[in-house]
Amino acid sequence: MATRTLADGPARATAAPSAITARAVTKTFEGKGKLVHALSDVDLEIEAGQFVSLIGPSGCGKSTLLKMIAGLLTPSTGTVSIDGATVTEPLPQIGVAFQKPTLLRWRNVLDNICLPLDIDGTRNAEGEARAVDLLGLMGLAGFEKHHPKELSGGMEQRVAIARSLITQPSLLLMDEPFGALDEFTREDLNDELLRVWQHEPKTVVFVTHSISEAVFLSDRVVVMSARPGRVHANIPVELPRPRERALRNTPEFYEAIRHVRAVLDDARLGERKGEH
């Protein structure tokens, strides 16, 4: 039997990408007798299949918003919905990847990638073949039997991303997944992530502190203002796709970065101009 690869098409039916809506969302945390107003009046619409980055000053509530979309936190007021249904708990069609890869040290690479299938009780030969394909796509072909301690930070993060994709999620939530990596590894992983995304369409919400990363990856950059965070501006990124490495050296790329930086400066200074 011929070996199936991702290029042949998905091994399982891919769910249609999800649409996300946040309406008048606020979040207040209570701790040590103090209230922290993390988010205030956040309205956000993300169309199915879009790649959207969230960028904003430290502590403006990016991770909080992502966790609410993931169903790991509930809003204090307002609603977050996916495909029209209010999110009240983590949903199976969502994949998540965080800054720390959190691989299980005692499991080899293949078993780490297949962990969500083990949890679902759906692991089979087809799922394992997909794990091997994803590993190849992330530039780690042949590393199935390695253990996390034998991998570099960038390799561990590649495995974590393959794990987040194993169930063919309709929505991928990523919280600074490449924040701990050096610039070159980060760019390689950006390229690989776009390759996967172009191959298996899905909605992606990506939190980052890197303006160039946000611009390179996204259809739209959502700039948030300082805490309590709200949406300061939505900036469409008009750069053509597919986006290849060479794009990073073009004047259009630099111009898009300059624009996002200017709007982000406004947001950091608490000004309310530049919205569109």
Ligand SMILES: Nc1ncnc2c1ncn2[C@@H]1O[C@H](COP(=O)(O)OP(=O)(O)OP(=O)(O)O)[C@@H](O)[C@H]1O
């Ligand atoms: N579980 C919690 N309990 C109390 N306060 C919290 C909790 N989670 C987050 N916060 C506070 O809410 C605010 C927003 O935090 P959040 O992590 O969402 O910001 P962020 O924009 O992702 O920050 P960074 O860019 O630094 O990662 C911060 O002031 C943080 O201290």
